[in-house]
Amino acid sequence: MKVMLYTQYGPPEVLRLAEIPQPAPRNREVLVRVHATTVTIGDTIMRSLNIPVPGWQKVLARFYLGWNQPKRPILGMELAGVIEAVGGKVTRFQPGDAIFASTFAVNFGGYAEYKCLPEKGVLALKPVSLTFEEAAAAPGAGMTALHCLKKGRIQPGQRVLIYGASGAVGTNAVQLAAHHFGADVTGVCSTANLELVKSLGACRVIDYTREDFTQRDERYDVIFDAVGKLSPAQKKRARVLAGSFLNVHADSDGGNKREHLLRLKEIIEAGQLKPAIDRVYPFEQIVEAHRYVEQGHKKGNVVITVVDSNQD
Numbered sequence: 001m002k003v004m005l006y007t008q009y010g011p012p013e014v015l016r017l018a019e020i021p022q023p024a025p026r027n028r029e030v031l032v033r034v035h036a037t038t039v040t041i042g043d044t045i046m047r048s049l050n051i052p053v054p055g056w057q058k059v060l061a062r063f064y065l066g067w068n069q070p071k072r073p074i075l076g077m078e079l080a081g082v083i084e085a086v087g088g089k090v091t092r093f094q095p096g097d098a099i100f101a102s103t104f105a106v107n108f109g110g111y112a113e114y115k116c117l118p119e120k121g122v123l124a125l126k127p128v129s130l131t132f133e134e135a136a137a138a139p140g141a142g143m144t145a146l147h148c149l150k151k152g153r154i155q156p157g158q159r160v161l162i163y164g165a166s167g168a169v170g171t172n173a174v175q176l177a178a179h180h181f182g183a184d185v186t187g188v189c190s191t192a193n194l195e196l197v198k199s200l201g202a203c204r205v206i207d208y209t210r211e212d213f214t215q216r217d218e219r220y221d222v223i224f225d226a227v228g229k230l231s232p233a234q235k236k237r238a239r240v241l242a243g244s245f246l247n248v249h250a251d252s253d254g255g256n257k258r259e260h261l262l263r264l265k266e267i268i269e270a271g272q273l274k275p276a277i278d279r280v281y282p283f284e285q286i287v288e289a290h291r292y293v294e295q296g297h298k299k300g301n302v303v304i305t306v307v308d309s310n311q312d
């Protein structure tokens with residue numbers, strides 16, 4: 001099968017197309033034919049080893065990722081596809097099922113034609129309303145935004161501000177806050193993304209290139225920094241302005257669970273959430289996709305088409 005491998009850290013060009021044997025599912029695994037996966041900022045960080053954390057955390061991250069070279073040479077933390085085969089003891093899925101999944105806990109692996117997943121892993125039947133491209137973009141940022149916002153215990157009509165509203169987590173957070181929790185949402189983003197953020201459900205938008213929202217004297221029930229880019233001074237002020245202040249870096253741990261993916265699927269099927277897609281690249285152009293994503297300005301998600309959906 002074709003895969004996109006990286007065996008050394010470095011620029012996008014370290015990713016290279018290769019052929020490796022197709023895996024076979026174990027007793028309690030399913031074999032997925034991958035239709036689509038994503039390139040996230042996390043993929044670019046793992047590829048480059050350019051980890052934006054303090055020194056001691058860098059050391060821990062490097063142990064996790066592989067000290068001298070990557071321990072997990074196939075990136076891709078989420079995917080959507082069709083189950084091709086199942087192991088002898090699988091009861092939850094059958095060949096032909098369209099699924100979407102997080103591969104975060106199973107050594108990643110979305111940049112491949114096939115991936116084996118434990119049937120009890122973070123996978124679920126694909127929401128019928130989504131294409132494979134949209135479904136591939138749903139798990140990571142969707143579960144993260146939902147998990148963080150739940151901590152705010154948002155009630156209908158409450159005032160919620162989403163900072164970094166145009167990113168993958170941010171575009172999910174705006175929709176979830178507005179359409180799932182029923183909040184009155186203010187989105188903070190740059191000029192080019194104001195219309196997008198409004199279209200996702202924000203009642204008000206603030207352009208961070210022109211105004212620092214923390215200098216306004218407006219109060220919120222919840223402020224969520226969905227991109228983790230507020231300065232220490234802005235965070236301090238946000239804590240004063242909000243009943244509850246949430247941060248994607250501090251509050252996202254524990255979000256990657258099967259029950260959260262199932263909840264996300266229900267929310268998507270209720271019409272309250274649809275992943276925002278910026279660009280779709282063919283598999284062979286993952287290097288270009290990494291170049292684009294690591295600039296840090298994507299709008300929502302960047303998707304990779306692995307297998308043409310019409311081939312099934």
Ligand SMILES: NC(=O)c1ccc[n+]([C@@H]2O[C@H](COP(=O)([O-])OP(=O)(O)OC[C@H]3O[C@@H](n4cnc5c(N)ncnc54)[C@H](OP(=O)(O)O)[C@@H]3O)[C@@H](O)[C@H]2O)c1
Nearest residue numbers: 041140141144164166167168169190227229248296297298
């Ligand atoms: N995606 C996931 O599944 C996931 C899961 C867990 C944790 N995280 C973490 O959460 C953080 C956000 O991830 P993401 O995937 O949402 O990132 P992303 O999609 O790559 O974020 C890019 C967006 O952030 C905006 N942005 C950049 N600098 C900004 C600033 N100073 N103020 C406001 N907006 C700014 C950009 O808009 P402009 O054009 O205005 O710059 C762009 O739209 C990352 O640290 C990531 O590691 C992500």
